[in-house]
Amino acid sequence: MAFEELIPILEAIEAEIGLHLKARTSLTKEVSEYILKSGGKKLRPLLFVLSARLCGVDDGEEIRLSPIFEYLHVATLLHDDVIDGAHLRRGKPAANVIWGNTIPILVGDFLLASALELAASSGNLKMVQILSETTSCLAQGEIHEITRNNTLDLSEEEYYEIITGKTAVLIAAATRLGAVLANADEEKEMALKEYGLRLGTAFQIVDDVLDYIGSEKELGKPVGHDLLEGKVTLPLIYALKESIDKERKQIKKYFSRRQKEDIAAIVSFVKEKKGTEQALAKAKDLIHQAKEVLLAFPDRPAKKFLLDIADFVVERRH
Amino acid sequence: MAFEELIPILEAIEAEIGLHLKARTSLTKEVSEYILKSGGKKLRPLLFVLSARLCGVDDGEEIRLSPIFEYLHVATLLHDDVIDGAHLRRGKPAANVIWGNTIPILVGDFLLASALELAASSGNLKMVQILSETTSCLAQGEIHEITRNNTLDLSEEEYYEIITGKTAVLIAAATRLGAVLANADEEKEMALKEYGLRLGTAFQIVDDVLDYIGSEKELGKPVGHDLLEGKVTLPLIYALKESIDKERKQIKKYFSRRQKEDIAAIVSFVKEKKGTEQALAKAKDLIHQAKEVLLAFPDRPAKKFLLDIADFVVERRH
Numbered sequence: 001m002a003f004e005e006l007i008p009i010l011e012a013i014e015a016e017i018g019l020h021l022k023a024r025t026s027l028t029k030e031v032s033e034y035i036l037k038s039g040g041k042k043l044r045p046l047l048f049v050l051s052a053r054l055c056g057v058d059d060g061e062e063i064r065l066s067p068i069f070e071y072l073h074v075a076t077l078l079h080d081d082v083i084d085g086a087h088l089r090r091g092k093p094a095a096n097v098i099w100g101n102t103i104p105i106l107v108g109d110f111l112l113a114s115a116l117e118l119a120a121s122s123g124n125l126k127m128v129q130i131l132s133e134t135t136s137c138l139a140q141g142e143i144h145e146i147t148r149n150n151t152l153d154l155s156e157e158e159y160y161e162i163i164t165g166k167t168a169v170l171i172a173a174a175t176r177l178g179a180v181l182a183n184a185d186e187e188k189e190m191a192l193k194e195y196g197l198r199l200g201t202a203f204q205i206v207d208d209v210l211d212y213i214g215s216e217k218e219l220g221k222p223v224g225h226d227l228l229e230g231k232v233t234l235p236l237i238y239a240l241k242e243s244i245d246k247e248r249k250q251i252k253k254y255f256s257r258r259q260k261e262d263i264a265a266i267v268s269f270v271k272e273k274k275g276t277e278q279a280l281a282k283a284k285d286l287i288h289q290a291k292e293v294l295l296a297f298p299d300r301p302a303k304k305f306l307l308d309i310a311d312f313v314v315e316r317r318h
Numbered sequence: 319m320a321f322e323e324l325i326p327i328l329e330a331i332e333a334e335i336g337l338h339l340k341a342r343t344s345l346t347k348e349v350s351e352y353i354l355k356s357g358g359k360k361l362r363p364l365l366f367v368l369s370a371r372l373c374g375v376d377d378g379e380e381i382r383l384s385p386i387f388e389y390l391h392v393a394t395l396l397h398d399d400v401i402d403g404a405h406l407r408r409g410k411p412a413a414n415v416i417w418g419n420t421i422p423i424l425v426g427d428f429l430l431a432s433a434l435e436l437a438a439s440s441g442n443l444k445m446v447q448i449l450s451e452t453t454s455c456l457a458q459g460e461i462h463e464i465t466r467n468n469t470l471d472l473s474e475e476e477y478y479e480i481i482t483g484k485t486a487v488l489i490a491a492a493t494r495l496g497a498v499l500a501n502a503d504e505e506k507e508m509a510l511k512e513y514g515l516r517l518g519t520a521f522q523i524v525d526d527v528l529d530y531i532g533s534e535k536e537l538g539k540p541v542g543h544d545l546l547e548g549k550v551t552l553p554l555i556y557a558l559k560e561s562i563d564k565e566r567k568q569i570k571k572y573f574s575r576r577q578k579e580d581i582a583a584i585v586s587f588v589k590e591k592k593g594t595e596q597a598l599a600k601a602k603d604l605i606h607q608a609k610e611v612l613l614a615f616p617d618r619p620a621k622k623f624l625l626d627i628a629d630f631v632v633e634r635r636h
Contacts, residue, residue: 022451024458024483027465079427083420102401102464105423106457109397112427113453116434120447128446129438133340135431139424140342146420147345165342 003312006046006305009063013045017067020121021114031095031107035074039090044069044174047199047309051178051192053302062181065122068131069174071115076138076170078108083146084229126180134173141165150230152255156237160201163208168200175199191293195306198290202283203313208233209279212267214317224263227255234282236266239275283314321630324364324623327381331363335385338439339432349413349425353392357408362387362492365517365627369496369510371620380499383440386449387492389433394456394488396426401464402547444498452491459483468548470573474555478519481526486518493517509611513624516608520601521631526551527594527601530585532635542581545573552600554584557593601632 017036023029045066052062077089082101086094095104112135119128145162148154175196179189211226212235226233240248251269254262270276287310297303335354341347363384370380395407400419404412413422430453437446463480466472493514497507529544530553544551558566569587572580588594605628615621 022454025462025465028458028461079423083423101419103461105397105401106461106464108427109430109457110454110461112430113450113457116450117447117454120443120450123443125438125441125443125446128443129435132431132434132438136340136428136435139427139431140346143346143421143424143428144343146424147343 003308005301009049010042010046012063013042013049013066013070016063017042017045017070019067020118021071021111022117023110027103028107028110031099031103032111034098035078035089035095035107036070038092040070040074042070043203043309044073044171047171047196047306048174048178050302050305050309051175051196052181053178054192054297054300054306055179055182055184055188057178057182061122062178065118065127065181068115068118069170071111071118072131072135072138072170075108075111075115076142076166078104078111080142082108083142122181124180127177130173130177130180134169137165137169141167141169145231148232152232152236152240152252154232154237156234159232159234159237163201163204164197167204167207168197171200171203172196188297191296195290195293195310198286198293199310199313202286202290202310205234205279205283205286206314206316209235209276209283210317212270212276224267227263227266228258230258234279235270235275237275238278239270239273242273242275243269280314287311287314321626323619327367328360328364330381331360331367331384331388334381335360335363335388337385338436339389339429340435341428345421346425346428349417349421350429352416353396353407353413353425354388356410358388358392360388361521361627362391362489365489365514365624366492366496368620368623368627369493369514370499371496372510372615372618372624373497373500373502373506375496375500379440380496383436383445383499386433386436387488389429389436390449390453390456390488393426393429393433394460396422396429398460400426401460440499442498445495448491448495448498452487455483455487459485459487463549466550470550470554470558470570472550472555474552477550477552477555481519481522482515485522485525486515489518489521490514506615509614513608513611513628516604516611517628517631520604520608520628523552523597523601523604524632524634527553527597528635530588530594542585545581545584546576548576552597553588553593555593556596557588557591560591560593561587598632605629605632 018033021029021032023032048069049062049066078095080086081089081094082096082104085096087097088094095107116128116131116135119131141162141164144165148158148162172193173196176189176193179192208226211223211233214223227236240251243251247269251266254265290310291307294303294306336351339347339350341350366384366387367380396413398404399407399412400414400422403414405415406412413425434446434449434453437449459480459482462483466476466480490511491514494507494511497510526544529542529551532541545554558569561569565587569584572583609625609628612621612624
């Protein structure tokens with residue numbers, strides 16, 4: 001994909017991020033900037049901008065509001081990292097490693113509030129409504145995941161429920177709200193929401209696959225990290241479907257122990273059973289569906305970009 | 319004060335709390351209810367209802383929206399208790415004691431989002447704007463407090479800044495938004511904000527005084543608890559002002575050690591220097607100012623209640 005063409009948009013988004021944060025203490029500013037400027041793909045603001053442009057908004061308001069989605073995203077990252085006791089985030093020490101747990105919890109709250117403050121500044125009440133619902137979903141998606149942690153018997157259906165709640169709803173909010181900003185008709189709004197939901201689900205599946213086949217250097221965290229935390233994801237769900245009782249018992253033993261060699265054994269098992277390949281195929285299928293949704297839209301540069309981003313999501317290595 | 323007359327309003331508020339929470343998992347519901355139904359004065363929703371009625375709203379919308387302020391309040395309590403590693407909240411085990419840190423962080427996020435969702439359902443954008451700003455202030459007030467923890471050299475001015483941010487802004491939002499709901503004029507809106515700021519500041523000062531002179535049974539937590547956590551509050555600030563160098567050195571030693579007997583020694587010192595009495599006098603002065611602000615409003619039952627609540631704030635023992 002010709003990502004060069006996206007660079008000016010990404011630069012405009014980057015320039016806007018942090019600009020209107022009303023951080024009163026230097027520590028709030030410091031921690032916010034640490035997490036906001038720590039790399040990251042700025043995928044969610046980008047999807048919002050492109051969706052708005054696809055629906056005809058191009059007056060700069062789509063750029064001005066785009067940080068909403070990065071603030072909300074990094075707020076959840078800060079809280080997740082505290083919860084997981086994470087060591088690394090994007091290859092750098094996690095905020096909780098530097099500042100302890102307290103400050104990242106509160107800066108997460110600050111960024112969450114800042115996202116809704118920026119949304120309210122649009123004067124668009126529907127935007128605020130959808131965002132507050134989304135925030136509620138994100139928290140509940142995380143809770144759902146945690147309550148199903150450390151157990152192997154996660155169904156494919158429940159896995160989708162979890163990743164929709166914790167990941168896809170925010171991506172879908174970004175694409176849907178592009179249409180809302182443009183006052184697009186209900187049909188377009190729902191189409192962009194659908195695109196976002198499928199893209200977001202595929203995105204999380206690929207994330208979960210990379211946890212098995214990625215390299216530590218590219219991921220910024222060790223392979224098998226989800227497993228170590230007791231998270232069962234689609235590659236393992238598929239692999240278990242392909243296995244006989246005896247194998248399942250063995251995996252159960254590894255999973256309950258989860259020493260370094262157990263993790264390595266589960267990773268090998270999943271690859272051998274082609275769990276990662278099947279999960280990737282599922283992601284590709286979702287991406288295909290996401291792209292189909294876009295066919296109804298007129299040909300604009302934004303449409304081409306959104307199609308390309310869909311392809312990128314399953315091709316990425318980090 | 320004749321609180322009996324407030325009982326129907328408080329019952330209407332209680333009945334509304336939790337009603338529209340869109341909790342999808344049973345755990346989210348369980349933890350939300352645990353903290354929402356754990357007693358508490360429901361002061362913030364009550365202030366919102368009375369402020370709205372003072373400005374002429376009496377169609378039930380003020381009751382429907384009142385849980386906003388309890389959701390936001392308990393969201394901050396959940397996060398605070400995780401941060402402080404609290405054992406007790408309102409005399410019962412803190413949520414983090416029962417569910418660990420993870421779930422209260424996420425349920426706090428859920429309640430925060432729910433508050434803004436409910437606010438957005440009012441269709442009143444200004445309400446959402448003020449609430450998201452308030453949420454941002456609350457997080458920053460906490461951060462400010464934490465960065466000034468464990469140090470004795472806190473000025474009276476900085477103390478007010480901290481308690482305004484962490485407590486008074488939410489109480490002021492509740493009273494101000496009563497006027498906003500009623501589409502009251504700017505003058506009334508600002509008057510109710512002023513009333514809330516002064517009341518909220520007095521409320522926190524009394525809280526801080528009770529940490530010195532209350533009983534563990536009434537407070538639901540041990541005396542000197544703030545000190546133990548390294549928090550310097552107004553009674554100690556005043557006591558230090560009244561002391562000579564030698565005494566200050568001694569207090570500094572106690573404060574840096576903070577064993578049980580050190581805490582007891584600081585508590586005695588503060589009482590002896592009349593730090594608690596001076597702080598209470600300051601609170602009473604603020605309450606006097608808060609009540610004066612209300613004089614401009616027409617005589618309605620709500621006005622009488624708001625005046626009575628102001629008196630209650632400095633008379634309460636828990």
